[in-house]
Amino acid sequence: MASTTFDELLDAEYGKDGTARRDAFEAKAEAFCLAECLKEHRLQAGLTQEQLAAKIGTKKSYISKIENGHVDVQLSTLFRIFSGLGKRISLTVM
Incomplete structure (x- = not known):
């Protein structure tokens, strides 16, 4: 059985890096990771979506x-x- 890397699997399923389909997949994957990170930190802070929204001046539906x-x-x-969760984030450009 041939060994397949994760990149090879992505290439087969979504196309090579830089193709429209691959870029769309990558964007959705990044949004999913960000969403999970936010949810994890919100839960660790013991806040509901509604409480977090009130704390930062937005609506629960937006959270x-x-x-x-x-x-x-x-x-x-x-x-x-x-910041409303008592956290700081940094941005890295690669």
Whole structure:
């Protein structure tokens, strides 16, 4: 049996890096990771979506949309959300 790398599997399923289909998959994967990170930190802080929303001046539905990957969140909003959770985030450009 031939060994297959994760990159080879992604290439086969979504196309090579830089193709439209692969880029769309990568964007969805990044949104999912961000959503899970936000949800994890919110739960660790012991806050409901509604409590977090009230704390940062937005609506519960917006927090829900972010956590479910249904909205592109602005960087300024992301900083505000994590600040409301007592966290700091940093941005790395690679």
